[in-house]
Amino acid sequence: MAFDEAATVGTVLRALDDGMAAEDLLLDVIASVQGRVGREWAANSITVAQEHAATAINDRAVAAVALHPSVHKEPTRGRVTVACVDGEWHALPARLLAEVLRIRGWRVDYLGAQVTAPHLVAHLHRTGPDAVALSGSLATRLPAAHATITACQAVGTPVIVGGAAFGPGGRYARLLGADSWAPDARAAADELACGPLPRPRPGHQAIDDLPxxxxxxxxxxxxxxxxxxxxxxxxxxxxxxxxxxxxxxxxxxxxxxxxxxxxxxxxxxxxxxxxxxxxxxxxxxxxxxxxxxxxxxxxxxxxxxxxxxxxxxxxxxxxxxxxxxxxxxxxxxxxxxx
The missing domain is CATH 1.10.490 (Globin-like)
Known part of the structure; x- marks a missing residue:
């Protein structure tokens, strides 16, 4: 909360130099701190401006970890596109997942916040990834998530989803026809490591399948x-x-x-x-x-x-x-x- 970006980045880099695993640093430290930032805002202990500043510094800390020589390696697995649901501005969870997947050896296209379905599908046509990992924090974006899931599956790309928007136990992931759901970045990386998600069948899930x-x-x-x-x-x-x-x-x-x-x-x-x-x-x-x-x-x-x-x-x-x-x-x- 001192907004000392240099000290924050220095802390995470020293942790890497001291042998802490990059994935643990991303998920057990940076993500945990971000969770506390959100709780402190909800409890009125910090202002919106403080929350935004802390989030921006956390994002820079993630970038510092990703660029560390011990972490930055050539991919050995397939390709995954990571994106946020259209209208979703909470991008840090997706960013963390993207970096965890890179650490695990995937080639990752991280598209960031608020990705529309047409832009995402155009990217899929160009790159042909093994899967799309779709992140959503706000349940108000579920209709847009449904449209995006359906659009990705229509071009033959399976979709794994995650984030608070998809409800306890991923109940809305199943409802909206996602090919897989994961409660956190580790679980998502583990799921993708188990083998390729099955390619969706044509007409796998229509947008009007909710009677x-x-x-x-x-x-x-x-x-x-x-x-x-x-x-x-x-x-x-x-x-x-x-x-x-x-x-x-x-x-x-x-x-x-x-x-x-x-x-x-x-x-x-x-x-x-x-x-x-x-x-x-x-x-x-x-x-x-x-x-x-x-x-x-x-x-x-x-x-x-x-x-x-x-x-x-x-x-x-x-x-x-x-x-x-x-x-x-x-x-x-x-x-x-x-």
């Missing part, structure tokens, strides 16, 4: 997000006149929170899983509590959204489930669910 999407609720809610945010914001102002005295920053934050609620509601409708939405609400409640905002402040917004979406049975059921979970779950002083 619950036939009701169009996901599409209509996702497309209506700006209108829903405006409507709920206006109704909150009418119900709670104190909101009219909010600063511009407070108004922007409130609108952002409402937008995130609708985004995660849409993701829950896409996957057909209420737990996805409930988990997001509990996480948001913890973040708010850590900043002195009562978790109960989310309940009026959920009630207003139910009114706006009264003709959408799955959406209203999901909102009711979220409100019930929020009411029933105590939070610790640090703002996390007990």
């Amino acid at each position: 619950h999407l036939n009701d169009q609720e996901y599409t209509l809610v996702a497309r209506s997000r700006p209108r829903l945010v405006r409507a709920v914001f206006t109704q909150l102002e009418n119900a709670y006149p104190a909101m009219r005295a909010y600063t511009e920053v407070q108004r922007e934050r409130t609108a952002e929170d409402l937008s995130h609620i609708v985004e995660f509601l849409a993701a829950a409708l896409y996957t057909g899983d209420e737990d996805l939405f409930c988990g997001f609400l509990l996480w948001t409640a913890g973040v708010l509590e850590a900043r002195g905002v009562p978790a109960a402040s989310l309940l009026p917004a959920l009630e207003l959204l139910q009114r706006e979406l009264q003709d959408f049975p799955r959406a209203t059921a999901t909102l009711r489930a979220g409100a019930a979970r929020l009411t029933a779950t105590p939070l610790t002083a640090a703002g996390t669910a007990v």
Whole structure:
């Protein structure tokens, strides 16, 4: 947190010189520190600016490890493309996986954050990798992940996925038809080392293979997000006149929170899983509590959204489930669910 990039890089290079395995350094030190950075931000112990700065320094530390003479070697295995889901800006997990695969002898094309399906498929046509490793941290990107998985498989390239977006135990990886899932970078590297992933069959997974999407609720809610945010914001102002005295920053934050609620509601409708939405609400409640905002402040917004979406049975059921979970779950002083 001193933002001393030179000291950080020097520390990891000394660890390599002292004989620490590069993979352990990447995953047990740098990745662990990054996890703590995220938890400290959620607990309101550090600012967004501090979180961004620490992440940038961690990224430079990863680069320093990757370029160390003891690590940088010629590939002895096949080729893997590593990319983040379209709309996914949390690139460090994918970067760590790319470096672990290089250490294990793979030739790796690391494409970074927010890779669209057409750009990824164009790359696959040019390079013909053995597999695509797709990373996603935010569940709101699952519809884009589904499209990307399907597009890669359509050109005969198997897809292994990982990251928090794919849910506990990789439940959404299976739902969206990924060829494999791994809980972390080590497991992904181990899976790829066991042998080539089977080439997907033509038509292996169609984008419309989720029958619950036939009701169009996901599409209509996702497309209506700006209108829903405006409507709920206006109704909150009418119900709670104190909101009219909010600063511009407070108004922007409130609108952002409402937008995130609708985004995660849409993701829950896409996957057909209420737990996805409930988990997001509990996480948001913890973040708010850590900043002195009562978790109960989310309940009026959920009630207003139910009114706006009264003709959408799955959406209203999901909102009711979220409100019930929020009411029933105590939070610790640090703002996390007990």
